[in-house]
Amino acid sequence: xxxxxxxxxxxxxxxxxxxxxxxxxxxxxxxxxxxxxxxxxxxxxxxxxxxxxxxxxxxxxxxxxxxxxxxxxxxxxxxxxxxxxxxxxxxxxxxxxxxxxxxxxxxxxxxxxxxxxxxxxxx
Numbered sequence: 001x002x003x004x005x006x007x008x009x010x011x012x013x014x015x016x017x018x019x020x021x022x023x024x025x026x027x028x029x030x031x032x033x034x035x036x037x038x039x040x041x042x043x044x045x046x047x048x049x050x051x052x053x054x055x056x057x058x059x060x061x062x063x064x065x066x067x068x069x070x071x072x073x074x075x076x077x078x079x080x081x082x083x084x085x086x087x088x089x090x091x092x093x094x095x096x097x098x099x100x101x102x103x104x105x106x107x108x109x110x111x112x113x114x115x116x117x118x119x120x121x122x123x
Contacts, residue, residue, distance in 0.1 A: 021081075022051055022103065030075065030102035033068075051103075059103050066109035073104055 022029050049063035059070040081097035 021099065024051075024053060027101065028081070028097050028099050029072070030079065030099050031105075032102050033105045034108075059105075061105060062112070063109070065112045067112050068105045068109045069107060070103050070105040072101055074101055075099065 020031050022031055049061055052060045052062075054060075057072050059072060061068040061070065079099040080095045081099065082093045083096045085092045085094060
């Protein structure tokens with residue numbers, strides 16, 4: 001299964017919607033990485049990389065010319081994704097999703113060898 005990873009656009013409240021979550025089929029996963037993910041250019045709605053899952057639950061993430069390997073693990077406690085609803089009667093919160101698993105990338109990214117990058121021109 002191959003899933004494109006796209007940074008979510010900002011919501012009407014001005015906050016990004018679930019930037020560290022990925023959906024595989026009907027299930028929502030928390031993405032856990034060591035370090036910082038930097039994206040060049042506009043982040044909202046931009047393509048970040050491709051997440052792939054094979055039959056043995058091995059997860060790979062390709063971001064540009066970098067390759068990360070990960071694994072699926074269960075969360076110690078489920079996380080609830082809440083949606084805030086404001087009305088004249090007051091503010092209510094609705095649980096819209098429950099996250100029970102996470103994808104962990106613990107190793108440093110490895111460069112993809114043989115990737116055809118832009119050609120350098122001699123002056």
